[in-house]
Structures are given as C-alpha cells and as structure tokens.
Amino acid sequence: MGVEIRVEGLTKSFGRQTIWQDVSLTLPAGEISVLLGPSGTGKSVFLKSLVGLLKPDRGHIWVGDRDLPYLPESQLYDTRKLFGVLFQDGALFGSMNLFDNIAFPLREHTKKSESEVKRIVLEKMDMVGLLGAEGKLPGEISGGMKKRAGLARALVLDPEILLVDEPDSGLDPVRTAYLNQLIVDLNAQINATFLIVTHDINTARTVPDNIGLLFRRELVMFGPREMLLSSEEPVVRQFLNARKVGPIGMSEEKDVSELEAEAKMGHDPGKLPPIPPQLMASDGRVRPAQHAPGAWCAAHGVTPPPGSFIDDLGRNWVEEWPRYVASMAPAGADHVPGGPPPGAPGGRYPSPPPGQHGAGAGY
Ligand SMILES: Nc1ncnc2c1ncn2[C@@H]1O[C@H](COP(=O)(O)OP(=O)(O)OP(=O)(O)O)[C@@H](O)[C@H]1O
Numbered sequence: 001m002g003v004e005i006r007v008e009g010l011t012k013s014f015g016r017q018t019i020w021q022d023v024s025l026t027l028p029a030g031e032i033s034v035l036l037g038p039s040g041t042g043k044s045v046f047l048k049s050l051v052g053l054l055k056p057d058r059g060h061i062w063v064g065d066r067d068l069p070y071l072p073e074s075q076l077y078d079t080r081k082l083f084g085v086l087f088q089d090g091a092l093f094g095s096m097n098l099f100d101n102i103a104f105p106l107r108e109h110t111k112k113s114e115s116e117v118k119r120i121v122l123e124k125m126d127m128v129g130l131l132g133a134e135g136k137l138p139g140e141i142s143g144g145m146k147k148r149a150g151l152a153r154a155l156v157l158d159p160e161i162l163l164v165d166e167p168d169s170g171l172d173p174v175r176t177a178y179l180n181q182l183i184v185d186l187n188a189q190i191n192a193t194f195l196i197v198t199h200d201i202n203t204a205r206t207v208p209d210n211i212g213l214l215f216r217r218e219l220v221m222f223g224p225r226e227m228l229l230s231s232e233e234p235v236v237r238q239f240l241n242a243r244k245v246g247p248i249g250m251s252e253e254k255d256v257s258e259l260e261a262e263a264k265m266g267h268d269p270g271k272l273p274p275i276p277p278q279l280m281a282s283d284g285r286v287r288p289a290q291h292a293p294g295a296w297c298a299a300h301g302v303t304p305p306p307g308s309f310i311d312d313l314g315r316n317w318v319e320e321w322p323r324y325v326a327s328m329a330p331a332g333a334d335h336v337p338g339g340p341p342p343g344a345p346g347g348r349y350p351s352p353p354p355g356q357h358g359a360g361a362g363y
C-alpha cells in the first residue's frame with residue numbers, strides 16, 4: 001500500500017535563481033498530502049523533481065531504498081513507473097479521443113494485449129466517472145472532465161504514488177467539491193501515496209492527512225493537517241485562513257514598512273477558525289491511512305480552536321469517531337477493502353459521515 005517518499009535537504013535553482021532550498025519532508029505511505037504556496041514558489045518544480053524530470057542541485061529523494069536524483073537512467077525509468085502524474089496543464093493529446101489518451105501509458109510502457117488495455121482503461125474511466133465518454137475528443141468536453149481524464153491516465157499503471165498539480169484550477173466550487181470527493185475515494189480504493197498541489201484553501205483544510213507550505217524559497221512547515229490548522233505561525237496562519245493581514249503580500253512578500261504599518265494600525269490576525277472534520281470516503285469507509293479526528297491535537301497537548309471537528313449536523317467527530325469506527329468494522333470481522341462495510345448486527349452506522357457526495361459522472 002503506497003510507498004513512503006523521504007525528501008532530505010533538497011535544493012533547486014535555475015541559473016542564479018534559487019527556487020527553494022533545504023526542503024525536507026516525508027510523504028507517509030498511503031496518506032494524502034497537500035502542497036500549498038503562493039504562485040511562483042516552485043510547487044510544480046517540486047513535483048517535477050520528485051518524479052525525476054528535473055534534477056535538484058543538492059539533496060535526496062528516497063523512494064524506498066533508491067535515491068532518485070542519483071539513479072542511473074535505467075533504474076530511474078523503473079522507479080518512475082511507481083508514479084502517476086497529473087501535470088498542471090493536463091496535457092491530453094488533442095487529436096486523440098479519451099480512450100486513446102488514457103490508454104497511452106499502457107501502450108507505451110507495457111506489452112499488454114489490446115483486450116487487456118481495454119479492460120484497464122474502462123476500469124479507470126469508471127473510477128473517475130467517465131464511462132461512456134471514451135470516444136470524445138478533449139476539445140469536446142468540460143474542464144472538469146479533462147481533469148478527470150488526466151487522473152484516469154495517471155492511474156492506468158496502478159501507481160504507488162500519485163502526484164497531482166492543481167486538479168481544481170479553473171473549476172467552479174461545486175466541481176471542485178466533486179473532485180475532492182473523487183480524490184478521497186480514489187485514495188480509499190488504491191491506497192497510494194498522494195501529493196496534491198492546490199490553491200484552494202477549502203481543499204487544503206478538508207481533504208489531506210498532511211499539509212505543506214512553500215514560501216520565500218523554503219518549506220515553512222510540513223505536517224499533519226491538525227498541526228497546520230492549529231498553527232500560530234504567521235505565514236501558515238495567513239495562508240490557511242486566506243487573510244490579507246500577515247507576511248504574504250500581493251507580490252509574494254510584504255516589505256518591512258508595510259508590516260510596520262499593519263502593526264501600527266493594530267491589525268491582528270484574528271482568532272483561528274475551527275478545524276473542520278476531514279472529508280470521508282463516500283462509501284463511509286475509513287481509509288487505512290486515516291487518522292482519528294483530534295488525535296494529533298490530543299497527542300501534542302494542543303487545544304484546537306473552539307468548534308473544531310463539528311459537522312453541519314452539530315456532531316462532534318472526536319466523540320463520534322470510536323462509535324463510528326466500531327460500526328464500520330466490528331471486532332473480529334475482516335474489513336474487505338473495496339467491499340461493503342461488514343454487516344454488523346444493526347447494519348451500517350445510521351447516519352452519514354461528514355461531507356458525503358457521490359462522485360457523479362454529471363460534470
Ligand atoms: N524549466 C525551467 N527553467 C527555468 N526556470 C523555471 C523552469 N521551470 C520553472 N521555472 C521557474 O521556477 C519558478 C517556480 O515555478 P513553478 O512553476 O514551480 O511555480 P508554482 O509554485 O507551480 O506556481 P503556480 O502556483 O503559478 O503554478 C518560476 O519562477 C519559474 O519561472
């Protein structure tokens with residue numbers, strides 16, 4: 001289930017321009033991580049470095065026992081097969097229909113028969129809700145469908161690691177909500193290690209297990225969602241709460257006089273908003289990598305902001321969680337991944353977990 005990626009002291013520059021330096025983080029196996037940062041801070045460069053398309057100046061990217069930047073070409077090629085990538089521009093071939101676009105990596109990298117290719121392509125198209133659109137050209141479908149086609153293509157080689165660059169850019173809020181649900185559902189199904197670059201604060205607050213923030217050529221912080229959502233660190237706080245007051249200005253960073261002016265005017269960053277419950281898989285199952293709500297705060301003696309972990313129906317998920325987990329997988333029963341929750345006496349948990357929407361095909 002998924003592969004851990006350990007990044008140590010990674011530095012990348014183009015000519016004399018340092019993009020980021022000394023970045024260290026661990027993407028835990030099977031977990032969903034989100035990478036945030038103002039435009040131009042090098043998020044896409046980071047993704048391309050992880051998959052070996054760009055070579056860092058210094059540092060290590062450990063994928064298992066292989067240090068990716070220093071692998072000979074043949075081993076790099078093999079290691080890349082562990083990755084599924086959805087690049088920022090989607091990059092579907094305009095002259096190929098969706099079926100052929102999604103089949104492309106299989107035809108390029110495997111010797112599978114056409115009937116096998118067909119089976120896999122249709123399975124992945126079904127996963128992302130695109131069944132029936134096989135014959136469409138990229139120019140004939142909506143932005144949301146293009147993103148999902150790109151996701152299906154990133155999934156055909158059964159990746160252990162899925163890197164997705166701004167899957168939600170250019171989508172309206174409803175489509176973004178469906179896409180977020182799809183990402184959580186995919187993680188529940190394939191258990192790969194996910195890294196998602198996004199600018200959407202709601203996505204960052206509700207989808208991932210971990211959040212990282214790049215700013216001023218550094219990784220300011222990387223860690224569990226609850227750690228960043230309860231952090232008082234000014235950059236993290238400003239970014240995750242989409243505030244104007246703080247160190248980040250229109251042209252990436254404010255100068256000293258702007259910050260002094262803000263301080264004089266008595267601007268304060270305000271109270272931290274509540275930590276929302278994390279989005280659940282739409283079939284209600286608990287993802288293998290999912291952490292209990294409030295667990296990080298409790299383990300680190302952090303009091304979450306008032307109102308945290310309470311859903312729209314007023315349920316407190318720190319309290320509900322043990323009951324919920326018990327109802328999904330009763331003691332002694334094997335939880336079948338992909339199957340329905342084991343039928344305990346009394347059946348499934350009576351009411352839905354936070355934020356359930358089926359990832360419908362209609363967008
Ligand atoms: N191949 C390249 N050669 C030279 N400079 C590059 C190259 N690729 C990216 N850059 C520079 O690296 C910096 C970071 O770019 P990157 O695309 O990673 O930003 P980003 O954080 O993804 O921004 P956005 O949120 O707008 O997508 C930019 O200044 C960009 O011009």
Ligand SMILES: [Mg+2]
Pocket residue numbers: 043044045088165
């Ligand atoms: Mg980018």
